[in-house]
Amino acid sequence: MGESSRITSRDGLRADARRNRERILVAARAVFAEHGIDAPMATVARWAGVGVATLYRHFPTRDALVRAAFARQTEICGRALAEALADPDPWRGFQRLIETVCELQREERGFPAAFVTVFPDSTAEQARVREQAERDLLTLIRRAQAAGALRADFHPSDLGVALLSHCGLVTALPHDRAASRRLVAFLLQSFRAEAAHQALPPPSTLSLRSLPLAADDSRRPRASRA
Structure with missing residues (x-):
């Protein structure tokens, strides 16, 4: 084993372990986009070029893998909220939130399926953050x-x-940005009071729990009370 593989990063992972983790996340996003988030974990491991045991060492459950694979998108959603x-x-804030989430759905083909799938909160802290987001x-x-x-x-x-409607559109037409933008505009106009x-x-x-708007709120700006 080379010296570089024994170097430990700030999060406690050795360089080789970190590389494996990143390969798994890249592969997971690609597999989820191609085959859906119910694709076998073994398929993700194969695309990442690692063993299934290695995958499970990093991500012991499918929920953990999906959360990690789309952590950036979920964090952006939380920040947008x-x-x-x-x-x-408030209308401008509402509009920008929807546009941000829809942009993320366009950007990452695997995200729409993860977006509308309910994953149980594995810790009391995650449940608290999600309830606050709701x-x-x-x-x-x-x-x-x-x-x-x-x-x-x-x-x-x-x-x-x-958002489910938009999810269906970008899944069927992943490269048609014009159709996506037009649908979002139609939806927003239909939401207006007039x-x-x-x-x-x-x-x-449909429950609000299907919306990934719960991010780590320790870095979130505090809104003033209504």
Whole structure:
């Protein structure tokens, strides 16, 4: 074993272990994009050029692998939610949040499937952060409604339905940015208060827990109270 492979980084991983971990994450994103997030873990290991045992040493569960593979995207979503709450214009914050999430769906083909899949919180801290994100999203929606910008009959589950719709589009047409942008524009226009001309059918039962807006809040800016 070479000297460089024994060097330990700040997170406690040796250089060779770190390289294996990065290869696994790159392979996971590629496999999830190609075969979906239910693809066998052995397939991820094979694409990464490592043994299955090595993969499980780094990521003991599929949940852990999916979370790590899309950690950057989830962190961006969490930061976008915090910035939306901090924006003095609640509609502008709401709009930018949706645009940011949809941009991430376009950017990483495997992310849409991970985005709409519910993974159980493995720790009390993760559950707490996710619950706070759900409350923050509800606060943002209520502020935009109170400002008269977001239609009064908008339900939190409508956001999940809209993002699922966009997910389907980018999955079917991954390279058609124009179609994606147009759909997002249509959705946002339909959410405006002035678009509410007639009653809607009952809302979906889709849970807010399917939205990956829970990031580490230790670095999040604190929004002022409504």
